[in-house]
Amino acid sequence: MAELMTIARPYAEAVFALAKEEQTLAAWSEQLANLAAITNDAAMQDVLNDPSRTEDEILGIYAAVMGEGLTEQGKNLLTAMADNKRLPALSEVAEQFEILKAEEEKRVRATVVSAFDVTDEQKNKLSAALNAKFDAEVEISYEVDPSLVGGIKIKVGDWALDGSALTQLNKLGAAIAQ
Incomplete structure:
Protein backbone atom coordinates (compact mmCIF):
# COMPACT_ATOMS: atom_id res chain seq x y z
CA MET A 1 0.00 0.00 0.00
CA ALA A 2 2.71 2.48 0.96
CA GLU A 3 4.61 1.52 -2.17
CA LEU A 4 1.61 2.22 -4.41
CA MET A 5 1.14 5.55 -2.64
CA THR A 6 4.76 6.46 -3.34
CA ILE A 7 4.43 5.42 -6.98
CA ALA A 8 1.13 7.26 -7.44
CA ARG A 9 1.97 10.55 -5.75
CA PRO A 10 4.06 12.12 -8.57
CA TYR A 11 1.42 11.24 -11.17
CA ALA A 12 -1.37 12.62 -8.99
CA GLU A 13 0.57 15.81 -8.30
CA ALA A 14 1.33 16.32 -12.00
CA VAL A 15 -2.30 15.76 -13.01
CA PHE A 16 -3.49 18.00 -10.19
CA ALA A 17 -1.15 20.82 -11.24
CA LEU A 18 -2.39 20.53 -14.83
CA ALA A 19 -6.05 20.36 -13.78
CA LYS A 20 -5.65 23.34 -11.47
CA GLU A 21 -3.90 25.39 -14.15
CA GLU A 22 -6.60 24.57 -16.71
CA GLN A 23 -9.42 24.77 -14.13
CA THR A 24 -10.56 21.24 -14.95
CA LEU A 25 -10.46 19.69 -11.46
CA ALA A 26 -13.98 18.22 -11.72
CA ALA A 27 -13.39 16.76 -15.18
CA TRP A 28 -10.11 15.17 -14.10
CA SER A 29 -11.74 13.87 -10.94
CA GLU A 30 -14.39 12.09 -13.00
CA GLN A 31 -11.90 10.79 -15.55
CA LEU A 32 -9.57 9.42 -12.87
CA ALA A 33 -12.48 7.82 -11.00
CA ASN A 34 -13.51 6.03 -14.20
CA LEU A 35 -9.95 4.92 -14.95
CA ALA A 36 -9.63 3.64 -11.37
CA ALA A 37 -12.91 1.70 -11.72
CA ILE A 38 -11.64 0.08 -14.92
CA THR A 39 -8.32 -0.75 -13.26
CA ASN A 40 -10.07 -2.31 -10.24
CA ASP A 41 -12.27 -4.54 -12.40
CA ALA A 42 -11.35 -8.21 -11.94
CA ALA A 43 -11.17 -8.83 -15.69
CA MET A 44 -8.89 -5.82 -16.15
CA GLN A 45 -6.67 -7.02 -13.30
CA ASP A 46 -6.22 -10.26 -15.25
CA VAL A 47 -5.30 -8.26 -18.36
CA LEU A 48 -2.81 -6.10 -16.45
CA ASN A 49 -1.18 -9.20 -14.95
CA ASP A 50 -1.00 -11.05 -18.28
CA PRO A 51 2.59 -10.81 -19.55
CA SER A 52 1.50 -11.71 -23.08
CA ARG A 53 -0.52 -8.47 -23.37
CA THR A 54 1.21 -5.59 -25.09
CA GLU A 55 1.14 -2.02 -23.85
CA ASP A 56 -0.87 -1.00 -26.94
CA GLU A 57 -3.48 -3.70 -26.28
CA ILE A 58 -3.91 -2.57 -22.68
CA LEU A 59 -4.14 1.09 -23.65
CA GLY A 60 -6.65 0.14 -26.33
CA ILE A 61 -8.86 -1.50 -23.72
CA TYR A 62 -8.84 1.63 -21.57
CA ALA A 63 -9.62 3.78 -24.61
CA ALA A 64 -12.44 1.50 -25.74
CA VAL A 65 -14.07 1.40 -22.32
CA MET A 66 -13.68 5.13 -21.68
CA GLY A 67 -14.79 6.17 -25.18
CA GLU A 68 -15.31 9.94 -25.40
CA GLY A 69 -14.63 10.22 -21.65
CA LEU A 70 -10.90 9.80 -22.21
CA THR A 71 -9.24 13.09 -23.05
CA GLU A 72 -5.99 13.47 -24.95
CA GLN A 73 -4.27 14.34 -21.67
CA GLY A 74 -5.85 11.25 -20.10
CA LYS A 75 -4.33 9.17 -22.91
CA ASN A 76 -0.97 10.82 -22.20
CA LEU A 77 -1.25 9.87 -18.52
CA LEU A 78 -2.10 6.27 -19.42
CA THR A 79 0.80 6.10 -21.87
CA ALA A 80 3.29 7.50 -19.34
CA MET A 81 2.08 5.09 -16.66
CA ALA A 82 2.12 2.14 -19.09
CA ASP A 83 5.65 3.00 -20.25
CA ASN A 84 6.77 2.80 -16.63
CA LYS A 85 4.67 -0.30 -15.82
CA ARG A 86 2.61 1.74 -13.33
CA LEU A 87 -0.97 1.18 -14.53
CA PRO A 88 -1.88 -0.90 -11.44
CA ALA A 89 -1.34 2.31 -9.40
CA LEU A 90 -4.14 4.18 -11.20
CA SER A 91 -6.58 3.72 -8.31
CA GLU A 92 -4.09 5.23 -5.91
CA VAL A 93 -3.46 8.11 -8.36
CA ALA A 94 -7.19 8.83 -8.28
CA GLU A 95 -7.23 8.72 -4.46
CA GLN A 96 -4.20 11.01 -4.17
CA PHE A 97 -5.75 13.41 -6.68
CA GLU A 98 -8.97 13.55 -4.63
CA ILE A 99 -6.96 14.37 -1.50
CA LEU A 100 -5.20 17.23 -3.30
CA LYS A 101 -8.51 18.43 -4.74
CA ALA A 102 -10.16 18.39 -1.32
CA GLU A 103 -7.27 20.39 0.16
CA GLU A 104 -7.52 22.92 -2.66
CA GLU A 105 -11.26 23.25 -2.13
CA LYS A 106 -10.76 23.41 1.64
CA ARG A 107 -12.78 20.24 2.14
CA VAL A 108 -11.87 17.49 4.57
CA ARG A 109 -13.43 14.08 5.10
CA ALA A 110 -13.97 12.76 8.61
CA THR A 111 -15.31 9.53 10.03
CA VAL A 112 -17.03 9.53 13.39
CA GLU A 143 -20.92 4.91 11.93
CA VAL A 144 -22.25 3.07 14.96
CA ASP A 145 -20.12 0.47 16.77
CA PRO A 146 -21.75 -0.77 19.99
CA SER A 147 -18.47 -2.47 21.03
CA LEU A 148 -17.11 0.98 21.91
CA VAL A 149 -19.40 0.89 24.99
CA GLY A 150 -19.58 4.70 25.02
CA GLY A 151 -17.85 7.77 23.58
CA ILE A 152 -16.63 8.34 20.02
CA LYS A 153 -13.70 7.91 17.68
CA ILE A 154 -12.94 10.60 15.11
CA LYS A 155 -10.57 10.17 12.17
CA VAL A 156 -9.61 12.96 9.77
CA GLY A 157 -6.79 11.99 7.44
CA ASP A 158 -3.79 11.15 9.64
CA TRP A 159 -5.33 12.84 12.69
CA ALA A 160 -7.34 10.65 15.07
CA LEU A 161 -9.06 11.06 18.41
CA ASP A 162 -10.19 8.03 20.38
CA GLY A 163 -12.50 8.99 23.20
CA SER A 164 -14.23 5.64 23.42
CA ALA A 165 -14.98 3.94 26.72
CA LEU A 166 -13.54 0.69 25.31
CA THR A 167 -10.13 2.31 24.79
CA GLN A 168 -10.21 3.86 28.26
CA LEU A 169 -11.12 0.49 29.80
CA ASN A 170 -8.29 -1.19 27.88
CA LYS A 171 -5.81 1.43 29.12
CA LEU A 172 -7.06 0.98 32.67
CA GLY A 173 -6.70 -2.79 32.36
CA ALA A 174 -3.15 -2.44 31.05
CA ALA A 175 -2.23 -0.06 33.89
CA ILE A 176 -3.64 -2.46 36.49
CA ALA A 177 -1.80 -5.40 34.92
CA GLN A 178 1.55 -3.67 35.37
Whole structure:
Protein backbone atom coordinates (compact mmCIF):
# COMPACT_ATOMS: atom_id res chain seq x y z
CA MET A 1 0.00 0.00 0.00
CA ALA A 2 2.71 2.48 0.96
CA GLU A 3 4.61 1.52 -2.17
CA LEU A 4 1.61 2.22 -4.41
CA MET A 5 1.14 5.55 -2.64
CA THR A 6 4.76 6.46 -3.34
CA ILE A 7 4.43 5.42 -6.98
CA ALA A 8 1.13 7.26 -7.44
CA ARG A 9 1.97 10.55 -5.75
CA PRO A 10 4.06 12.12 -8.57
CA TYR A 11 1.42 11.24 -11.17
CA ALA A 12 -1.37 12.62 -8.99
CA GLU A 13 0.57 15.81 -8.30
CA ALA A 14 1.33 16.32 -12.00
CA VAL A 15 -2.30 15.76 -13.01
CA PHE A 16 -3.49 18.00 -10.19
CA ALA A 17 -1.15 20.82 -11.24
CA LEU A 18 -2.39 20.53 -14.83
CA ALA A 19 -6.05 20.36 -13.78
CA LYS A 20 -5.65 23.34 -11.47
CA GLU A 21 -3.90 25.39 -14.15
CA GLU A 22 -6.60 24.57 -16.71
CA GLN A 23 -9.42 24.77 -14.13
CA THR A 24 -10.56 21.24 -14.95
CA LEU A 25 -10.46 19.69 -11.46
CA ALA A 26 -13.98 18.22 -11.72
CA ALA A 27 -13.39 16.76 -15.18
CA TRP A 28 -10.11 15.17 -14.10
CA SER A 29 -11.74 13.87 -10.94
CA GLU A 30 -14.39 12.09 -13.00
CA GLN A 31 -11.90 10.79 -15.55
CA LEU A 32 -9.57 9.42 -12.87
CA ALA A 33 -12.48 7.82 -11.00
CA ASN A 34 -13.51 6.03 -14.20
CA LEU A 35 -9.95 4.92 -14.95
CA ALA A 36 -9.63 3.64 -11.37
CA ALA A 37 -12.91 1.70 -11.72
CA ILE A 38 -11.64 0.08 -14.92
CA THR A 39 -8.32 -0.75 -13.26
CA ASN A 40 -10.07 -2.31 -10.24
CA ASP A 41 -12.27 -4.54 -12.40
CA ALA A 42 -11.35 -8.21 -11.94
CA ALA A 43 -11.17 -8.83 -15.69
CA MET A 44 -8.89 -5.82 -16.15
CA GLN A 45 -6.67 -7.02 -13.30
CA ASP A 46 -6.22 -10.26 -15.25
CA VAL A 47 -5.30 -8.26 -18.36
CA LEU A 48 -2.81 -6.10 -16.45
CA ASN A 49 -1.18 -9.20 -14.95
CA ASP A 50 -1.00 -11.05 -18.28
CA PRO A 51 2.59 -10.81 -19.55
CA SER A 52 1.50 -11.71 -23.08
CA ARG A 53 -0.52 -8.47 -23.37
CA THR A 54 1.21 -5.59 -25.09
CA GLU A 55 1.14 -2.02 -23.85
CA ASP A 56 -0.87 -1.00 -26.94
CA GLU A 57 -3.48 -3.70 -26.28
CA ILE A 58 -3.91 -2.57 -22.68
CA LEU A 59 -4.14 1.09 -23.65
CA GLY A 60 -6.65 0.14 -26.33
CA ILE A 61 -8.86 -1.50 -23.72
CA TYR A 62 -8.84 1.63 -21.57
CA ALA A 63 -9.62 3.78 -24.61
CA ALA A 64 -12.44 1.50 -25.74
CA VAL A 65 -14.07 1.40 -22.32
CA MET A 66 -13.68 5.13 -21.68
CA GLY A 67 -14.79 6.17 -25.18
CA GLU A 68 -15.31 9.94 -25.40
CA GLY A 69 -14.63 10.22 -21.65
CA LEU A 70 -10.90 9.80 -22.21
CA THR A 71 -9.24 13.09 -23.05
CA GLU A 72 -5.99 13.47 -24.95
CA GLN A 73 -4.27 14.34 -21.67
CA GLY A 74 -5.85 11.25 -20.10
CA LYS A 75 -4.33 9.17 -22.91
CA ASN A 76 -0.97 10.82 -22.20
CA LEU A 77 -1.25 9.87 -18.52
CA LEU A 78 -2.10 6.27 -19.42
CA THR A 79 0.80 6.10 -21.87
CA ALA A 80 3.29 7.50 -19.34
CA MET A 81 2.08 5.09 -16.66
CA ALA A 82 2.12 2.14 -19.09
CA ASP A 83 5.65 3.00 -20.25
CA ASN A 84 6.77 2.80 -16.63
CA LYS A 85 4.67 -0.30 -15.82
CA ARG A 86 2.61 1.74 -13.33
CA LEU A 87 -0.97 1.18 -14.53
CA PRO A 88 -1.88 -0.90 -11.44
CA ALA A 89 -1.34 2.31 -9.40
CA LEU A 90 -4.14 4.18 -11.20
CA SER A 91 -6.58 3.72 -8.31
CA GLU A 92 -4.09 5.23 -5.91
CA VAL A 93 -3.46 8.11 -8.36
CA ALA A 94 -7.19 8.83 -8.28
CA GLU A 95 -7.23 8.72 -4.46
CA GLN A 96 -4.20 11.01 -4.17
CA PHE A 97 -5.75 13.41 -6.68
CA GLU A 98 -8.97 13.55 -4.63
CA ILE A 99 -6.96 14.37 -1.50
CA LEU A 100 -5.20 17.23 -3.30
CA LYS A 101 -8.51 18.43 -4.74
CA ALA A 102 -10.16 18.39 -1.32
CA GLU A 103 -7.27 20.39 0.16
CA GLU A 104 -7.52 22.92 -2.66
CA GLU A 105 -11.26 23.25 -2.13
CA LYS A 106 -10.76 23.41 1.64
CA ARG A 107 -12.78 20.24 2.14
CA VAL A 108 -11.87 17.49 4.57
CA ARG A 109 -13.43 14.08 5.10
CA ALA A 110 -13.97 12.76 8.61
CA THR A 111 -15.31 9.53 10.03
CA VAL A 112 -17.03 9.53 13.39
CA VAL A 113 -17.65 6.18 15.04
CA SER A 114 -19.87 6.21 18.10
CA ALA A 115 -21.33 3.61 20.42
CA PHE A 116 -24.84 4.98 19.80
CA ASP A 117 -26.63 6.98 17.13
CA VAL A 118 -25.51 10.61 17.15
CA THR A 119 -28.31 13.16 17.54
CA ASP A 120 -28.73 16.09 15.15
CA GLU A 121 -27.63 18.49 17.90
CA GLN A 122 -24.46 16.46 18.50
CA LYS A 123 -23.80 16.30 14.75
CA ASN A 124 -24.08 20.09 14.52
CA LYS A 125 -21.66 20.59 17.42
CA LEU A 126 -19.18 18.07 16.01
CA SER A 127 -19.39 19.64 12.57
CA ALA A 128 -18.78 23.15 13.92
CA ALA A 129 -15.86 21.97 16.08
CA LEU A 130 -14.20 20.03 13.24
CA ASN A 131 -14.74 22.86 10.73
CA ALA A 132 -13.03 25.24 13.16
CA LYS A 133 -10.20 22.84 14.00
CA PHE A 134 -9.32 22.11 10.37
CA ASP A 135 -10.31 25.52 8.94
CA ALA A 136 -12.17 23.69 6.21
CA GLU A 137 -15.54 22.30 5.26
CA VAL A 138 -15.56 18.89 6.95
CA GLU A 139 -17.69 16.18 5.37
CA ILE A 140 -18.55 13.75 8.16
CA SER A 141 -19.68 10.16 7.79
CA TYR A 142 -21.15 8.55 10.88
CA GLU A 143 -20.92 4.91 11.93
CA VAL A 144 -22.25 3.07 14.96
CA ASP A 145 -20.12 0.47 16.77
CA PRO A 146 -21.75 -0.77 19.99
CA SER A 147 -18.47 -2.47 21.03
CA LEU A 148 -17.11 0.98 21.91
CA VAL A 149 -19.40 0.89 24.99
CA GLY A 150 -19.58 4.70 25.02
CA GLY A 151 -17.85 7.77 23.58
CA ILE A 152 -16.63 8.34 20.02
CA LYS A 153 -13.70 7.91 17.68
CA ILE A 154 -12.94 10.60 15.11
CA LYS A 155 -10.57 10.17 12.17
CA VAL A 156 -9.61 12.96 9.77
CA GLY A 157 -6.79 11.99 7.44
CA ASP A 158 -3.79 11.15 9.64
CA TRP A 159 -5.33 12.84 12.69
CA ALA A 160 -7.34 10.65 15.07
CA LEU A 161 -9.06 11.06 18.41
CA ASP A 162 -10.19 8.03 20.38
CA GLY A 163 -12.50 8.99 23.20
CA SER A 164 -14.23 5.64 23.42
CA ALA A 165 -14.98 3.94 26.72
CA LEU A 166 -13.54 0.69 25.31
CA THR A 167 -10.13 2.31 24.79
CA GLN A 168 -10.21 3.86 28.26
CA LEU A 169 -11.12 0.49 29.80
CA ASN A 170 -8.29 -1.19 27.88
CA LYS A 171 -5.81 1.43 29.12
CA LEU A 172 -7.06 0.98 32.67
CA GLY A 173 -6.70 -2.79 32.36
CA ALA A 174 -3.15 -2.44 31.05
CA ALA A 175 -2.23 -0.06 33.89
CA ILE A 176 -3.64 -2.46 36.49
CA ALA A 177 -1.80 -5.40 34.92
CA GLN A 178 1.55 -3.67 35.37
